[in-house]
Amino acid sequence: MSAQRELFREAAIDAISDMAQYLPSDCELFVVACRPGSKVFDLVLPSPEANLNNALDALRRQGLSIDGDNAYKRDLCDSIFGALALGAQNNNPPPAGHWGQRFWDIGREERAMQEDLLESLTNLVGLAKLGAARLDKYHAALAHAEAVIAKATR
Structure with a gap:
């Protein structure tokens, strides 16, 4: 710790108790010092x-x-994006009760919906290739596709 920062820290600690006596009893007091762009003097x-x-x-x-740019927000957003991606991969779920669980679940649900849509479309393409001879299966696949599309667009 630099000598200047240490001197400020000691003065601030002394001042906190002096300032606190003028605050209502349910107030909290913080002293914050920072040098923008550098953590060297952060206190x-x-x-x-x-x-x-x-x-x-x-x-x-x-x-x-x-709306402002700061490291805390970037880290938080990176954590959310990671939880969404890991949920989509059905990999590394958060610990029980963790705030990221809901984002992991969203990723998982989105991937499940994609898989269901892909399966439905694959079936439709296969049935379309079979032609009119299998018309009853074609209608069942269409009904399934319509249900999946309805679910995806709620």
């Missing part, structure tokens, strides 16, 4: 009772948006 000092999720909520109320 987040919460008071003992503080919760970082509450600080994030406060920043959102002040205008922090998901």
Whole structure:
């Protein structure tokens, strides 16, 4: 830790207790210092009772948006894309109760729908090649295809 950062850290820790005495008892206090584009000086000092999720909520109320570009959002989106892809592959499900489970399930459901559509279309192509001699099977395959299409377009 650089000497300048360490001096700031010590001053901030001393100041937290001085500032906290002027806050209502149900408030949480954070001191945050950052150098944009560099993590070298990043410093987040919460008071003992503080919760970082509450600080994030406060920043959102002040205008922090998901529309801006930041590493947290990129990592979160990468995690969601990964869960969707792994679900589509039916591979590496998240642990029980994990927030990514719903995205893994969406990937799995989308892949199952693709497989059902592919099977239905393959059957239709095969039956079309057989011609009118198998008209009853052709109608059954069409009914299945219509059901799959209806399900996919709900």
